[in-house]
Amino acid sequence: MAKLTLEELKKLREEKRKELNNRRTEGKDVQVIVGMGTCGIAAGAKDTFDAFLKEIDQSGLTNVTIRQTGCMGLCHSEPTVEVIVPDMPSVVYGNVNPDVAQRIVRKHIVGKIMINDHIFDKPAADIIK
Amino acid sequence: MAFKNYILVCGGAGCEANRGVDLYKTLQKELQEQGVENEAQVVKTGCFGFCEKGPIVKMLPDETFYVSVKPEDAKEIVAEHVVKGRPVARLLYDKTQSRTNAKLEDIDFYQKQVRIVLRNCGVIDPDSIDEYIARDGYDALAKVLTEMTQDQVIEELKKSGLRGRGGAGFLTWKKWMFTKQVASNEKYVICNADEGDPGAYMDRSTIEGDPHSILEAMTIAGRTVGASQGVIYIRAEYPLAIIRLENAIKQAKDYGLLGENILGTGFNFNIEIRLGAGAFVCGEETALIASTEGRRGMPIPRPPFPAVRGLWQKPTVINNVETYANIPMIVLRGGDWFAKIGTETSKGTKVFALTGKINNSGLIEVPMGTTLREIIYDIGGGIRGGKAFKAVQTGGPSGGVITSEYLDTPIDYEHLQKLGSIMGSGGMIVMDEDDCMVDVARFYQEFCVDESCGKCAPCRIGTRTIYNLLTGICQGRGTMDDLQKINEIGRAMQKAALCGLGQTAPNPVLSTMKYYEKEYLAHIKEKKCPSGKCRDLVTYYILPNKCIGCTVCARRCPVGAITGERQKIHTINQETCIKCGECLKACKFSAVFRR
Numbered sequence A: 001m002a003k004l005t006l007e008e009l010k011k012l013r014e015e016k017r018k019e020l021n022n023r024r025t026e027g028k029d030v031q032v033i034v035g036m037g038t039c040g041i042a043a044g045a046k047d048t049f050d051a052f053l054k055e056i057d058q059s060g061l062t063n064v065t066i067r068q069t070g071c072m073g074l075c076h077s078e079p080t081v082e083v084i085v086p087d088m089p090s091v092v093y094g095n096v097n098p099d100v101a102q103r104i105v106r107k108h109i110v111g112k113i114m115i116n117d118h119i120f121d122k123p124a125a126d127i128i129k
Numbered sequence B: 001m002a003f004k005n006y007i008l009v010c011g012g013a014g015c016e017a018n019r020g021v022d023l024y025k026t027l028q029k030e031l032q033e034q035g036v037e038n039e040a041q042v043v044k045t046g047c048f049g050f051c052e053k054g055p056i057v058k059m060l061p062d063e064t065f066y067v068s069v070k071p072e073d074a075k076e077i078v079a080e081h082v083v084k085g086r087p088v089a090r091l092l093y094d095k096t097q098s099r100t101n102a103k104l105e106d107i108d109f110y111q112k113q114v115r116i117v118l119r120n121c122g123v124i125d126p127d128s129i130d131e132y133i134a135r136d137g138y139d140a141l142a143k144v145l146t147e148m149t150q151d152q153v154i155e156e157l158k159k160s161g162l163r164g165r166g167g168a169g170f171l172t173w174k175k176w177m178f179t180k181q182v183a184s185n186e187k188y189v190i191c192n193a194d195e196g197d198p199g200a201y202m203d204r205s206t207i208e209g210d211p212h213s214i215l216e217a218m219t220i221a222g223r224t225v226g227a228s229q230g231v232i233y234i235r236a237e238y239p240l241a242i243i244r245l246e247n248a249i250k251q252a253k254d255y256g257l258l259g260e261n262i263l264g265t266g267f268n269f270n271i272e273i274r275l276g277a278g279a280f281v282c283g284e285e286t287a288l289i290a291s292t293e294g295r296r297g298m299p300i301p302r303p304p305f306p307a308v309r310g311l312w313q314k315p316t317v318i319n320n321v322e323t324y325a326n327i328p329m330i331v332l333r334g335g336d337w338f339a340k341i342g343t344e345t346s347k348g349t350k351v352f353a354l355t356g357k358i359n360n361s362g363l364i365e366v367p368m369g370t371t372l373r374e375i376i377y378d379i380g381g382g383i384r385g386g387k388a389f390k391a392v393q394t395g396g397p398s399g400g401v402i403t404s405e406y407l408d409t410p411i412d413y414e415h416l417q418k419l420g421s422i423m424g425s426g427g428m429i430v431m432d433e434d435d436c437m438v439d440v441a442r443f444y445q446e447f448c449v450d451e452s453c454g455k456c457a458p459c460r461i462g463t464r465t466i467y468n469l470l471t472g473i474c475q476g477r478g479t480m481d482d483l484q485k486i487n488e489i490g491r492a493m494q495k496a497a498l499c500g501l502g503q504t505a506p507n508p509v510l511s512t513m514k515y516y517e518k519e520y521l522a523h524i525k526e527k528k529c530p531s532g533k534c535r536d537l538v539t540y541y542i543l544p545n546k547c548i549g550c551t552v553c554a555r556r557c558p559v560g561a562i563t564g565e566r567q568k569i570h571t572i573n574q575e576t577c578i579k580c581g582e583c584l585k586a587c588k589f590s591a592v593f594r595r
């Protein structure tokens, strides 16, 4: 990557913002975002991440991106995972072990039904527009 | 097909006890009766906090937040909200109750948290500079490099009122101004990521979740004070944070946002990482600088302050991770925006690592001025196991305790100090009725004994002496004279120790002595530990009139101290007993007794 000028930085920002807000353009409209700070990883987030990969692969879904992020702040219920599905409000699931990950794929992503006992409130409104 | 509405019913212990289960079922029944079961799904969730106002119902996608919802309200929620699409006004959470957020127009939610420092944590991929850029990343740097003078940056910081988050709360703009004013061909910018107090992990999480925000802020600092080299001092025990920083530095260099000729403006700035070996004293700025230079991490007296003579004897800005993370937002939104959040003397937010006997432990960020009650009950979901709240410890080994009397004190630098504690870097440990305050003081004192660098006598000898006295009290050898001694030594250390470590090391013991004198007296005069924590002071008995000889306690005892035949009265051999309390927990007939 060549070094950016001011103009290029602005252009890159516009491009990436669109991508982040609207992944539909790439045909991948479902996002699974796994909290992978030290706290999440210690609670098993890597296994959870792998379980999502495996389950999505097995169910033949091609529209799902799995991403990592830092700590969402809900240490009491790590691993935590945000699930974004079109036409559904995005939610944060806590205590997501591989078994729950499988249920999230089958019920939430495929069946569009939310799963009991694992949803937590997002701690704060996003201040970045 | 997705549902049009999702009705989230809090399934936390508090809400369930308040007929949350009935509510869940009634809502489902109402959906069917009103023929809209395909319009909405009722979902039982984990704890949402706000337990005192439960049961809580949150409607999605419109984010309506209902409190104190009873099963009788289900009919109206379905008829009004689901069928007609309008909220049930009388159940809405009154957000004017949240004093602190009311001031900030663009935060119009029931949530108590406002995330400025943690704005990207849990949102972006920390290994992706593109995602950071997409969320306004490096926009502040671009602004500083192309549209602002050095004095304008300092002016915005001044308006913002930002104070250092590393503990002492020194005004950041002053630090930067002093460093800028000193003429020197070489200056440095340091980020203090040592984070050594027990129970604290705010800085680690911030770096792990959003490493670029630190790089951007340090570069802004470099430009403002006239430095071209930055150093991040981070403990080697934070491997993931280090990897993410290294990766972020590489990406920023590739993009020309770090290194030579940044954004084509001719400004050069580099950042290197220095690993610390995990010594608490190396978080103290002069010791940190010594350690960075390759010398043993020991403090030196100030002045001169690092702003005048710091790393390699050159003028140096040293700030904490959280302090830096605020800066890009202040540059972008302006100091006035930032100053609207918080209290008169303490602006912005504070990140806390909320741990201990709390239901929802976590990393939280709240506006300054939020009360402890809001943090513990509305965000933290109350005390675990329904026990009674006893105290909160803030400021780690340099801080003190805050008791239930002061739950409504707004949290800022001044109020905490008045209560004999400090803001510290943000560890917040919640304690309940089972915690012994003498034992807590002893724990922190032991930490200070271990971490004292030994350079000055008040700290080296003082921490050890106080620790020995506290151990004696916990073991039943304490005298009233000991309390007097602790007081005298503590006061002397506060005045005479060389650095903050020794000056603040007596705080936990002095603070607990002040608020929990009765507990100290019980240990000394009655040789009793009221919470049953100090093993040397408790004895377990089996009450003969209650024991039915079920043998459960004998089987549970890990050291075989309990003897007795089936259906005969059991006894505890006091010589063997290690006072673990397992028998007390195991007995179903209240026959085990602690004294």
Ligand SMILES: Cc1cc2nc3c(=O)[nH]c(=O)nc-3n(C[C@H](O)[C@H](O)[C@H](O)COP(=O)(O)O)c2cc1C
Pocket (backbone or CB within 6 Å): B163, B164, B165, B166, B167, B168, B169, B170, B192, B193, B194, B195, B196, B197, B280, B281, B282, B283, B284, B285, B286, B318, B319, B320, B321, B323, B324, B425, B499, B500, B501
């Ligand atoms: C014993 C001791 C330990 C400290 N540990 C830290 C630390 O881990 N992180 C930190 O940022 N500041 C720590 N400080 C405070 C620093 O000396 C310094 O005040 C701080 O880095 C300044 O940054 P700020 O103005 O942004 O708060 C410590 C101070 C003492 C006395």
